[in-house]
Amino acid sequence: MIADLLTLALVLAGATFFLAGTVGLLRFGDPLSRLHALTKADSLGLGLIALGLMPQADSLWMALKLLLVWLLVVAGSTAAGQMLARFHLRREGAADE
C-alpha cells in the first residue's frame, strides 16, 4: 500500500519534471537556457521515475538496476551539458543553416 503510494507520487513528480524540461527546451530563448532545462529537469525527472519504480521491483537486483540506469543518465547528462555548452561557446552561437 505504502509502496504503491510512493510509486504514484514519485512517478508523477518525475513525469512533471520531464514535461517541465521539454517545455523549457521548446520555449526558452537561448540555447544555453534550453540546455539547463534539458540536462537538469529531464535527468531529475528520470531519477524520480526510477526511484518511484524501485518499490515495485521484484528483487533487490532489479531495484539496483533501476538505480544504475538513473546514475548513468545523470553522468551522461552532466557530461553532455558541459560538452554542448563548450561547443556552443566555441562557435560563439554562430547559427548553422
Add this chain to the structure above:
Amino acid sequence: MNELLALALAFPLVLGALVVVLTTSTRAALFGFFAFGLFLALAWVALEAVDVALTEAAIGGGATGLLLLRLNARLHRKVSLGEPAGPRLRILAGLLAALVALALGGLLLALPEPAPSLAAAVVEPLPALGIGNPVTAVLIAYRALDTLLEIAVLLIAVVGIRVLGADRGWGGRPVPWPTAGPSPALVFLARLLVPAGLVFAIYLFWVGADAPGGKFQASTLVAALWLLAIMAGLAPAPRTGGGWTGIALAIGPLAFIAAGAVGLAATGSFLAWPEPVAKPMIVAVELALAASVVVALVVLVAGPPEPEAGR
C-alpha cells in the same frame, strides 16, 4: 498492448519521419534520423519485440548515430544537394510513395487472423539445445547460415570503406576526429562509461542465451564504447586493414566456417552440430564473431583511411 500506449509510441516516430523528409536543413535531417532511430527502438518495444528493441537501441544510438554525426562533422561548409526536383518529378515520386504505402496498408489489413506461426515448433527443441531465448536459438541454431552471411555482409562493407580511402592511405588509420582537444567532461565520461559499459556488455553476451541480448547487441555496445574512447583521445583508432585489424575481422567468419566443417564431418550437414558439443561450439563461435563484429563496426563508423605522413 494498450492502444493509447501504441499511439503514444508511434507519434514521435511518425513525427521524426516527417521532420527528416520535410526539412530543408541538412543538419536537421541528420539529427532527425538519429532521433528517429532511438524512437524506432521504442516502436519495437510497442510491438513487444525486446530483442530487436535492444539491438535497435544499441545500433541506432551507438553506431548509426555516430556515423551520422561523423558525417555532420565533415560537412565543412553548406552542402548543396543539387537542383531541387521539378514539380512533375515530385508528383511522380509522391504518387509512387503513396502507392507503396497503400499496398503495405492493404497487405497489413488482409493478414489472416490469427497469424500462422512457427513459434511452437521453434520453442519445442530449446531445452535440448540448452538455450532459453527463442530468438538466439533462431539466430545461431536454426538459421546459423544466415548469421554467417550477416558477418560476410559486414566484411564486404569494411572492404568498401577501405576502397573509399585514397590509394596512398591504403590500410591506414581513419581520418582523426578534428582539432579541438576533448573537453574534460568527455574524458571523465569515457573513463566512467567504458569500464561500466564493458561489464554490461559481457552481461548482455551471457544473458543472450536465456533472455533478450546476445552477441550482436554486446558487440555493438563494445564498438560504441571503443568509439567513445577514441573520441576522448584515450584509445587509438584501428587501422582499416592488415595486422590486428585483419586478424580480428577474419577470426569470426573463419571460426564459423570451421565449425560448419566440423559439423559436416560429424553429421553430414554443414553447420549441424552433434548434441553434446552444440552449446560449447555455439559459445566459441559467438565469441569469435563478437570480436569480428566489434572491429568491423568501429572501422565502419571511423571511416575511410587517410594518407599517413611520409608514406
Add this chain to the structure above:
Amino acid sequence: MTGFLVAMAAFVAATAGLGLLRLLRGPSAVDRMMAVQLAGTAGAGVCLLLSVAQASPALVDVALTLAVLAALGTAAMSRSGHPARIDAAGAPPAAPREPMGKR
C-alpha cells in the same frame, strides 16, 4: 498501478515527441542535439516504466543501453570542431598534432 504506469509511459513518449519541434526549429546544431538527447533519456524512462508495467525485466536492459549510449551522440557532435575562427579561405581545419594514443 499497471494502467497508471502505462499512462505515464505514454506521456513521457509524447513529451519526447514534442522535443522534435526543437529539432526542427532550433537554429543551432546544439539545439538539434538536445532534442536527440531528450529522445534517448525519455526512451530510457519509457522502457523503465514499461518493464515494471509489463513485468518484462529485459526492458531494463534496453533502458540501460539507452542510458549508456545517451551521451555518445553529444560527445560525437562536440568533437566536430569546425570552430568559429576557421581559415579565411574556408580550408578544413589542419590535421591534429595530438598523438592518437599508441601508434
